[in-house]
Amino acid sequence: MSSSFIERARSVLAANDRGGYTVPTDRLYPFQWNWDSAFVAMGFATFDIDRALSELEALARGQWADGMIPQIIFHKPAETYFPGPDVWRTSHTIPTSGITQPPVFALALEFIAARAGAEFTPRIAALYRAGLAYHRWWEKARDPEGRGIVAVLHNWETGRDNSPEWDEPFARVPQTTTTTIVRRDLGHVDAAMRPRDEDYRRYIHLVDLYASLGWDAMAMWRETPFKVADIGINAILGASEEALGRLAKRFGSEAERAEIASRRARLAKGLAELWNERIGLYASRDLISGKAMDVRVSAGFLPLLTEHCPAEARQSMQQRLDGLLKANTLPVPSTLVGEPGFEPKRYWRGPVWAVVNYLIARGFARQGMGEQAREVDEATLGAIREVGFCEYFDPLTREGLGGGTFSWTAAIALLISEDRMALAA
Numbered sequence: 001m002s003s004s005f006i007e008r009a010r011s012v013l014a015a016n017d018r019g020g021y022t023v024p025t026d027r028l029y030p031f032q033w034n035w036d037s038a039f040v041a042m043g044f045a046t047f048d049i050d051r052a053l054s055e056l057e058a059l060a061r062g063q064w065a066d067g068m069i070p071q072i073i074f075h076k077p078a079e080t081y082f083p084g085p086d087v088w089r090t091s092h093t094i095p096t097s098g099i100t101q102p103p104v105f106a107l108a109l110e111f112i113a114a115r116a117g118a119e120f121t122p123r124i125a126a127l128y129r130a131g132l133a134y135h136r137w138w139e140k141a142r143d144p145e146g147r148g149i150v151a152v153l154h155n156w157e158t159g160r161d162n163s164p165e166w167d168e169p170f171a172r173v174p175q176t177t178t179t180t181i182v183r184r185d186l187g188h189v190d191a192a193m194r195p196r197d198e199d200y201r202r203y204i205h206l207v208d209l210y211a212s213l214g215w216d217a218m219a220m221w222r223e224t225p226f227k228v229a230d231i232g233i234n235a236i237l238g239a240s241e242e243a244l245g246r247l248a249k250r251f252g253s254e255a256e257r258a259e260i261a262s263r264r265a266r267l268a269k270g271l272a273e274l275w276n277e278r279i280g281l282y283a284s285r286d287l288i289s290g291k292a293m294d295v296r297v298s299a300g301f302l303p304l305l306t307e308h309c310p311a312e313a314r315q316s317m318q319q320r321l322d323g324l325l326k327a328n329t330l331p332v333p334s335t336l337v338g339e340p341g342f343e344p345k346r347y348w349r350g351p352v353w354a355v356v357n358y359l360i361a362r363g364f365a366r367q368g369m370g371e372q373a374r375e376v377d378e379a380t381l382g383a384i385r386e387v388g389f390c391e392y393f394d395p396l397t398r399e400g401l402g403g404g405t406f407s408w409t410a411a412i413a414l415l416i417s418e419d420r421m422a423l424a425a
């Protein structure tokens with residue numbers, strides 16, 4: 001891997017560094033985002049453990065008393081983003097949004113811990129406690145009935161904002177808002193690539209509702225018209241719980257190890273229920289109607305990351321990936337080509353995202369399918385090298401979309417490059 005490529009990836013992180021935490025990209029996303037920072041922390045860990053830990057520590061400073069790690073932490077004010085703290089109306093000392101995002105935190109912490117020297121142990125131990133509190137929050141606030149399936153109460157929590165999976169559950173969310181909507185995003189990127197206005201009104205309707213409930217987790221659970229088991233989050237949480245269990249061997253107590261093991265077993269059982277026979281892939285489920293979503297999305301591959309992944313599912317996912325490669329489609333489109341709702345350029349309705357690809361590749365590797373892992377990694381790296389550190393890529397034309405200086409894309413470039421160099425060594 002040429003050193004200038006690695007230098008360029010590092011310089012994207014440096015340009016987006018705001019002093020101890022990183023913004024996803026300048027202007028469009030001027031604060032700290034939860035899962036972006038987890039990937040960025042792993043990227044930093046390829047060359048600077050101290051800085052990698054700071055990234056997670058900055059996230060932990062936004063953690064709520066009940067354990068939730070928010071989707072956005074507004075460390076410093078900025079005028080280029082909507083909705084800001086005045087819309088969220090939460091009560092944390094550092095202003096934050098009131099919802100969370102995919103829990104990659106413990107995966108990142110384990111990744112960093114594996115390469116950190118003894119001098120970092122106290123900082124890692126403190127972050128382990130933040131991770132433990134976060135996972136307890138997921139169980140208590142988002143699976144109060146103990147089914148082993150956690151729910152999201154806002155599409156922004158999934159990290160896949162406008163995926164067609166949310167179209168049906170959103171149909172029952174009113175478009176009325178008490179907040180005036182300002183589409184600041186459209187000043188930075190083409191409207192054709194972004195969610196539509198009517199979608200935005202529904203997103204903000206939910207924010208208004210939860211703010212009116214004082215962001216009380218139980219009240220939100222009772223009152224929400226939007227309750228979805230997101231396959232991405234359930235798979236990532238399953239994998240993260242396993243990572244937390246391994247960290248607990250070094251940093252936790254006997255009782256904590258037992259607690260994590262029982263949550264982990266429940267999550268594995270829950271994932272089994274999210275296998276969707278009709279589409280031959282894992283799928284999200286609307287927990288209000290009880291309906292599984294019959295739409296094939298890239299996140300449907302993520303249970304590969306977990307201990308729960310039976311042979312039938314593995315085989316079906318392998319075939320699906322081979323099909324994409326044969327069709328000369330850049331793997332893995334956020335919504336697979338040909339699915340209802342597929343749009344090659346609109347955000348999570350088709351474009352390829354490097355972070356999801358990275359997790360899918362790790363999933364194939366975990367299941368012993370090294371060839372598939374390599375194919376996905378090569379495709380991701382190839383796209384980044386060709387068109388830059390873009391937010392996402394058109395799966396049909398391979399065009400880079402949404403701006404060229406995205407932190408998490410740079411982080412993934414560093415991670416895959418490092419793996420490749422290790423293989424070559």
Ligand code: GLC
Binds near residue numbers: 033035159160161
């Ligand atoms: C968008 C993405 C989300 C990401 C955020 C910051 O909202 O959908 O996944 O975390 O941007 O990059």
